Amino acid sequence: xxxxxxxxxxRDAIDWHARVSVGEVDWDxxxxxxxxxxxxxxxxxxxxxxxxxxxxxxxxxxxxxLEEVPAPFPFSASRRWWLGGAVAASVFALVVGxxxxxxxxxxxxxxxxxxxxxxxxxxxRSGKVRLDERSQLALSTDGQVRMDHGAAYFxxxxxxxxxxEIQSGTFTVRDIGTRFTVTRNRGRLxxxxxxxxxxxxxxxxxxxxLAAGQTFQGEERTGSGEVGKVAPDxxxxxxxxxxxxxxxxxxxxxxxxxxxxxxxxxVEPAIAHLRLSGILLIxxxxxxxxxxxxxxxxxxxxxxxxxxxxxxxRR
Amino acid sequence: MVASRRHTIAMARQLSDxxxxxxxxxxANHDRLLRFFISRTRDVADAEEIVQxxxxxxxxxxxxxxxxxxxxxxxxxxxxxxxxxxxxxxxARDKEWTDSTTTRQGDDYVDEGPSPFSQVEAKQxxxxxxxxxxxxxxxxxxxxxxHRIEGMSHSEIAGQLGISRxxxxxxxxxxxxxxxxxIDQ
Numbered sequence: 418x419x420x421x422x423x424x425x426x427x428r429d430a431i432d433w434h435a436r437v438s439v440g441e442v443d444w445d446x447x448x449x450x451x452x453x454x455x456x457x458x459x460x461x462x463x464x465x466x467x468x469x470x471x472x473x474x475x476x477x478x479x480x481x482x483l484e485e486v487p488a489p490f491p492f493s494a495s496r497r498w499w500l501g502g503a504v505a506a507s508v509f510a511l512v513v514g515x516x517x518x519x520x521x522x523x524x525x526x527x528x529x530x531x532x533x534x535x536x537x538x539x540x541x542r543s544g545k546v547r548l549d550e551r552s553q554l555a556l557s558t559d560g561q562v563r564m565d566h567g568a569a570y571f572x573x574x575x576x577x578x579x580x581x582e583i584q585s586g587t588f589t590v591r592d593i594g595t596r597f598t599v600t601r602n603r604g605r606l607x608x609x610x611x612x613x614x615x616x617x618x619x620x621x622x623x624x625x626x627l628a629a630g631q632t633f634q635g636e637e638r639t640g641s642g643e644v645g646k647v648a649p650d651x652x653x654x655x656x657x658x659x660x661x662x663x664x665x666x667x668x669x670x671x672x673x674x675x676x677x678x679x680x681x682x683x684v685e686p687a688i689a690h691l692r693l694s695g696i697l698l699i700x701x702x703x704x705x706x707x708x709x710x711x712x713x714x715x716x717x718x719x720x721x722x723x724x725x726x727x728x729x730x731r732r
Numbered sequence: 733m734v735a736s737r738r739h740t741i742a743m744a745r746q747l748s749d750x751x752x753x754x755x756x757x758x759x760a761n762h763d764r765l766l767r768f769f770i771s772r773t774r775d776v777a778d779a780e781e782i783v784q785x786x787x788x789x790x791x792x793x794x795x796x797x798x799x800x801x802x803x804x805x806x807x808x809x810x811x812x813x814x815x816x817x818x819x820x821x822x823x824a825r826d827k828e829w830t831d832s833t834t835t836r837q838g839d840d841y842v843d844e845g846p847s848p849f850s851q852v853e854a855k856q857x858x859x860x861x862x863x864x865x866x867x868x869x870x871x872x873x874x875x876x877x878x879h880r881i882e883g884m885s886h887s888e889i890a891g892q893l894g895i896s897r898x899x900x901x902x903x904x905x906x907x908x909x910x911x912x913x914x915i916d917q
Contacts, residue, residue, distance in 0.1 A: 469817060
C-alpha cells in the first residue's frame with residue numbers, strides 16, 4: 418500500500434467519524450466501507466481512539482485558550498470584521514491598519530486565579546484590581562494584564578508613563594484613569610465603565626472610546642460588538658454580592674452566573690434575545706439559576722457539563 | 733452466543749410491551765445492529781456483546797430521540813471505543829509488569845505504577861495533545877469543544893454558531909485531521 422492510499426483511507430475514516438459525531442450517517446454504507454478492506458476498519462479504530470483520548474485530556478485539563486486566533490490578519494479578514502461588525506461600525510468609526518501590538522511578554526507574567534472567593538490584587542503604583550470568583554488573569558510588572566477568564570474590577574490611577582493595557586483574547590482594553598470591569602467568557606468580552614474613559618480595540622483596529630455609563634460587548638472571533646448603557650453605580654456590583662441588570666442580554670447574565678455555579682451556564686440560541694432587569698443576590702450557584710427561572714419564562718436543564726437555559730414553552 | 737441473543741430479544745420484547753418505543757426500535761433493528769458491529773469489530777462474539785450492552789443501556793435514554801436508529805448505533809460505537817481503550821490500558825499495564833519484572837504469575841498482574849520511562853512518554857504525549865488542541869483552527873476548535881467537552885448536540889452547535897449541520901461536520905473533520913496529523917503524524 419502506498420502512502421497516498423493510506424492517507425486516502427485516513428481521510429475517509431475521518432469523514433465517517435465526523436459524520437458519526439455530528440452528522441447524519443448511512444449506517445449500511447458505513448458498514449460496507451468498513452468491510453471493504455481490513456485497513457478501513459483499522460484506520461477508523463485509530464481515529465476513534467485518538468478522538469476519545471484527546472476529548473478525555475481536554476475534559477480533564479480544559480481546552481487551551483485560543484489566544485492566537487489572529488494568526489496572520491489579511492485584508493480579506495479585515496473586510497469580514499467590517500461586515501461582521503456592521504452594527505458596531507454604524508455606532509463608531511473603525512480604522513484598520515494600525516500595526517498589531519504584540520501581546521504582553523510572558524516572561525514576567527504572574528497568574529492569579531480564584532475559585533470560590535474574590536481577591537484584591539495591587540498593581541504597583543497604578544491602583545488595584547478585584548478578581549471575582551472563578552476568574553483568572555495575569556499581571557506583568559510593566560502594566561500589562563492578560564485576562565484569561567471571568568470578571569475583574571479595575572480601579573486605576575492614570576499615569577502617562579505607565580499605561581495599563583489589558584489583553585483579553587483578540588481584544589485590547591486600555592485605561593485612561595478610571596474604574597471599570599472586564600469580563601471574559603466563552604469567546605466574548607464585556608466591558609462596563611463606572612468612571613473615566615476606556616479604549617477597547619479588536620486586533621489591529623482603531624479603538625472604541627467608552628465613557629462612564631457605557632458598556633461594550635464583543636465577540637473575539639469576529640470582532641463584532643455593540644455599545645450599550647449602564648448605570649455607573651451598578652458597575653462591578655458583584656463585589657457587594659449583587660448582580661444588577663437593566664434590560665441586559667440573557668447571554669451576558671449567563672456569563673456572570675457561570676462564575677458562581679460549578680458548571681457553565683449557557684443559553685439556548687432560541688432564547689438568546691431575552692433580556693433581564695432586576696437584582697440577583699449571589700449566594701450559592703443553584704440558587705442564582707432558580708432566581709432567573711423565577712423572573713423569565715425559561716427552564717434550567719442541568720447536564721453533566723453545563724446548565725442550559727431553555728424556553729419554557731418549547732419543551 | 734445464539735442463546736444470549738435470543739435472551740436479549742425476549743427481554744426487549746417484554747420491555748417493548750411495557751410501551752418503550754426505543755426497545756421496539758431495538759428489536760426491529762437487532763439484526764442490522766449486529767451486522768454493523770460485526771463490520772466494526774470484525775468479531776462476531778464482540779459484536780454480540782456490544783449489541784447486548786446497547787440493549788442494557790436503553791433505559792438511559794432521556795427525552796424523545798430524533799434519530800433512534802442512529803442513537804442505538806452511536807451507543808454501540810462508544811462502547812467499542814471504551815472496550816478498545818480498556819484493552820490498551822491492560823496491555824500497557826502488562827508491558828509495565830514485564831518491563832519491570834522477569835516473572836509472571838498466571839494472569840495476575842500487580843499495578844506498581846508507571847515506570848519513569850513511560851511517565852516521560854505519557855508526558856510527551858500530553859504535551860503533543862495540548863499543542864495540537866491549541867493550534868486547531870478556530871472554527872474546528874469551537875465545534876470540537878462544544879461537542880466533545882460540553883456535550884452539545886449537532887443541532888445545538890449549528891444553532892449557536894449559525895451554520896448548517898454539514899458545516900458543523902466539516903469543522904469536526906478539520907479538527908480530527910489536524911489532531912491526527914499533529915499527534916500521531
